[in-house]
Amino acid sequence: MPRHPWPAPPEGLRVATRNHRRATMREQIMRTIALVVAVVTAAALGVAPAVAQDYPAKPVRIIVPYPGGGGTDTVARLISPRLSEVLGQPVVVENRPGASTNIASDFVAKSAPDGYTLLLQAPNLATNEAMFARLSWSPRDFTGVIHLVRYSNVLVAGPGAKSAEFKEMLARSKADPKAFSYGTPGVGSLSHLSTELLKSRTGLVMEHVGYKGSAPLVTDLAGGHLPYATDNLNSQLNNIRAGKVKAVIVLSSQRDPAAPQVPSLGDFGIRDFEGGGWYGIVAPAGTPAPIVARLNTEIARILQMPDVRNRIASMGLEIVGGSAEDFTRHFLAEAKKWGDVIRAAGIKPE
Incomplete structure (x- = not known):
């Protein structure tokens, strides 16, 4: 007996079947992704406290x-x-x-x-x-x-300085920059950089002299061999208190608690400056x-x-x-x- 093929299903039924299969596959994929995310999240939440708890070994x-x-x-x-x-x-x-x-x-x-x-x-x-x-x-x-x-950096005047007042220095430094040369513990030190930032913000004109550390800088400044220096406050504090040098200004918008008598740039209206x-x-x-x-x-x-x-x-x-x-x-x-x-x-x- 000859075999006859089943009649083809209507086109609409075929489309519906394909869509159902695709939807089922998407659901399976999404369930798999959700499961992986849940496992990874649980592992991360479990491992993080364990890492801190086991440290240090x-x-x-x-x-x-x-x-x-x-x-x-x-x-x-x-x-x-x-x-x-x-x-x-x-x-x-x-x-x-x-x-x-x-x-x-x-x-x-x-x-x-x-x-x-x-x-x-x-x-x-x-x-x-x-x-x-x-x-x-x-x-x-x-x-x-x-x-x-x-910590603060501070601009300090030695006994040979022409002025120890910041406003006067601003007015006089342009005419004679060499007389207002300043030393720092080294080229590229933060004392150097903060003074360069000060110059760019205020118009102060000073020539830089780089030293090899704070010790020779402190000695030369107190001895009158250098008119000015920018250094961290702690290095200069003993000489400031002894009256051997005078602190001109703290290179910050706020005064320093270690030397509250020294004016800050904020006292001269210079805001948002931090050179410490x-x-x-x-x-x-x-x-x-x-x-x-x-x-x-x-x-x-x-x-x-x-x-x-x-x-x-x-x-x-x-x-x-x-x-x-x-x-x-x-x-x-x-x-x-x-x-x-x-x-x-x-x-x-x-």
């Missing part, structure tokens, strides 16, 4: 890019034993000075982002990228942990957020301990604190600001 290093005995080293050694106590692991301070802090910064930038290698840096973190043509690291290679402290420096702790970019958050919380508590606060205040430093995200935004903004100053003034490292 070995000693933590704080790399300091300066020799022992300086301000950054002192602050690091003030924090490290107290942080070790709360973390339950040794916190070791390791000095790696040299190359304008680039040796230490490069080392930490290339370290594993696991919270075991930290960097206690100063403004070189923000200025070096614009200062050096071939730099093996960038500020973006780091994430902030905490903004530790800030800072110390902060950073970690390699990509360090897990729970680890960064724990370090931020513990170090913030340490900064509020009375003995720590008193020691930091005695150094002419002001505690800042704040979130890790705040500090990351701060040092990246500083890199932009000081980079613009360096390029505009044509400053090159010696």
Whole structure:
């Protein structure tokens, strides 16, 4: 008996069947995606606390890019034993000075982002990228942990200065810039950059003399061999109090608590000016957020301990604190600001 094919279904039925199959496949795909997202989210939520809870499982290093005995080293050694106590692991301070802090910064930038290698840096973190043509690291290679402290830079007049009044200096410096030359601890130092920013904002005319550190600068200024200097307030504070030099102005819109008698730029109507420096702790970019958050919380508590606060205040430093995200935004903004100053003034490292 001959076989006859079934009659073809109507066109509308075929279309409906295809649409149903497609809808079913889409639903299956969406269910699969939802399941994957749920699993990944659950895993992330479970892993994040575990990462912070298990950290640290070995000693933590704080790399300091300066020799022992300086301000950054002192602050690091003030924090490290107290942080070790709360973390339950040794916190070791390791000095790696040299190359304008680039040796230490490069080392930490290339370290594993696991919270075991930290960097206690100063403004070189923000200025070096614009200062050096071939730099093996960038500020973006780091994430902030905490903004530790800030300090003021101050314009100081020595005994041989023609004027120690800021308004008079503005009026007279254009006629005789050499008589208003100023020294700093070095070319490209924050003292140098902040004075260049001051000049661009106010019209002050001064010639720069770069020294090799604060010690010879302090000696020459007090001895009358240099009319002016810009330096961090702490380096000049003893001579200011002894009357050997006179503080002209704090390079900030706010007066400094360590020397409240010294006028600020804000007293002369110059707002939104910050020429001071800072110390902060950073970690390699990509360090897990729970680890960064724990370090931020513990170090913030340490900064509020009375003995720590008193020691930091005695150094002419002001505690800042704040979130890790705040500090990351701060040092990246500083890199932009000081980079613009360096390029505009044509400053090159010696």
